[in-house]
Amino acid sequence: MSNRYAYLGPEGTFTEAALRALKPDTPAAEFVPCNGVDMVFAAVRRGEAAGGVVPLENSVEGGVSATTAELVRGDPLLITAEITVPVEFTLFARAGTTLSDVKRVATHSHALAQCRGWLAANLPDAESYVVSSTAAAAQAVADPASMYDAAICARIAGERYGLVPLAEGVGDRADAATRFIYLSRPGTLPEPTGADRTSLVAFLPHDHPGALAELLTQFAVRDVNLTRLESRPTGDGLGTYCFFMDADGHVAEARVGEALMGLRRICRDVRFLGSYPRADAGAGAGRPTPRVSTTDDDFHEAERWLARIRAGRVD
């Protein structure tokens, strides 16, 4: 079990590339493809895999709702690592197919959203079909009896399933990237590195003016930089939302811990999703320069001062 890692499969997905980059030299590692994001979560929750990788957000299309849905429901898992992978799309087909033969294109919904412009310009009459991943599209197209003529997928997937490229770089943005997260069962948090990210979901107590501002203030007054905020329906009826938040810093840091305590006081519920090293730390991102009043020492000094005055010492 301890060397098994689940990912959104089949072989050849961008998610597999993310997992291989996260676990480059893991001896005897077994990479286990799953047919859906929910199945990756289930494999980790059941202990069938030591960890799992799923897509979280894409720079063009935004959040992957299958992932955010699983992060809030069921037994909690922790995010213990992240990685960002550039996504380059190629149109692949069976040998002998030409571009003008392509009437039905299969791919993942997020990939389709990133290739709409190219499809409209180059295959305006083709119908698009959404399948569970880009590699699943390539796998389906490889079957000579397939209803699809072509797949939009990673180069590695097209090659893996014996297809031939019809057009490269079919994504509308050449610089598109997807952020993937590594999931573990709850346990030890990764050590703080100085350039970390903390993820959580906050549930407001009830709708009222300034509720979101109150949430954000918990971070602002402690000098904690938010890097992402996404509202998602809770499923409890229209107008009921929870907020996915990513913040710079590690929960072990005083200012982050205090911000989370503030949230805990004002929210109906807060689900902590993890503190883990930022993928772009090497590029210098996420290394906050806390203001004088928000270093760990400042918080600890204030705690000692409070203890003194509570003891009646005002000297």
Ligand SMILES: O=C(O)C(=O)C[C@]1(C(=O)O)C=C[C@@H](O)C=C1
């Ligand atoms: O289908 C894949 O290859 C995936 O890894 C999933 C996924 C996604 O969910 O966004 C990952 C990156 C691309 O943006 C397209 C699809």
